[in-house]
Amino acid sequence: MQKTILFTRDGDIARLVLNKPERHNSLGKQELLAIQGFLKRMSGADTPRVLVISAAAGKTFCAGAALDELNSGEISADLFQQTTDQIAELQIPTIAVINGNAFGGGVELALSCDYRIGVRGAYIKVPAAEIGLCYPVSGIQRFVQRLGVSAAKRLLMAAEKLHSDEMLSLGFLDYLVEPDQIDQQAERLAQKLASLAPLSVQGMKSIIQAEAAAKLDVDSARQLYQSCLDSADLQEGFAAQREKRRANFCGA
Incomplete structure (x- = not known):
């Protein structure tokens, strides 16, 4: 079948x-x-x-x-x-x-x-x-x-x-x-x-869609923003920029 x-x-x-x-x-x-x-x-x-x-x-x-x-x-x-x-x-x-x-x-x-x-x-x-x-x-x-x-x-x-x-x-x-x-x-x-930082991509998708639907909760959006600031992926991204190489993001 x-x-x-x-x-x-x-x-x-x-x-x-x-x-x-x-x-x-x-x-x-x-x-x-x-x-x-x-x-x-x-x-x-x-x-x-x-x-x-x-x-x-x-x-x-x-x-x-x-x-x-x-x-x-x-x-x-x-x-x-x-x-x-x-x-x-x-x-x-x-x-x-x-x-x-x-x-x-x-x-x-x-x-x-x-x-x-x-x-x-x-x-x-x-x-x-x-x-x-x-x-x-x-x-x-x-x-x-x-x-x-x-x-x-x-x-x-x-x-x-x-x-x-x-x-x-x-x-x-x-x-x-x-x-x-x-x-x-x-x-x-x-x-x-797939090569980009998952927390960053997913966080911005969530905020964009909530804003488009006029359902944005600013506190929740700020939590997503903060989670990216606190992430290991952000440090990896900075390191990759300094070392002129492709970043290897883990989603955490």
């Missing part, structure tokens, strides 16, 4: 691959629960430093929730939202490698990640208004927080199709590359993030 979600780990970099190209990498109950289970295991001392989410080769990165399972009641929008929330709330940086078109919840899946790399010629569309759905509330919040009100209205209320250049200009994409360059760009970014 084909595994529709693949997980691998190479040192500090974990990878999650959507592997159902014949169904446009749509996510049903099996896939959503598999993703949730994998993410729950990424905790503790052996947590990777970066998660890369990509899709099997094909025209579509992700078509969102499996519509047949939504219509039958086998899955709910809540299950999909729980999954994207879990991705967005990870402490480590996440990269979406968008190697094709994205639709509906697939667009939100990409928005749940910290960085998005896309290919020239692809497009995104959220057709909820065309079929009479109101997109789930937490999902709408994510669109607004990540893209702003105007872009969220274009994607959700007007169900606009946005092509790759516009995806870049609106801030949906951080990097836009030719199709044969996307794997190399993703690897470069993943390796770069």
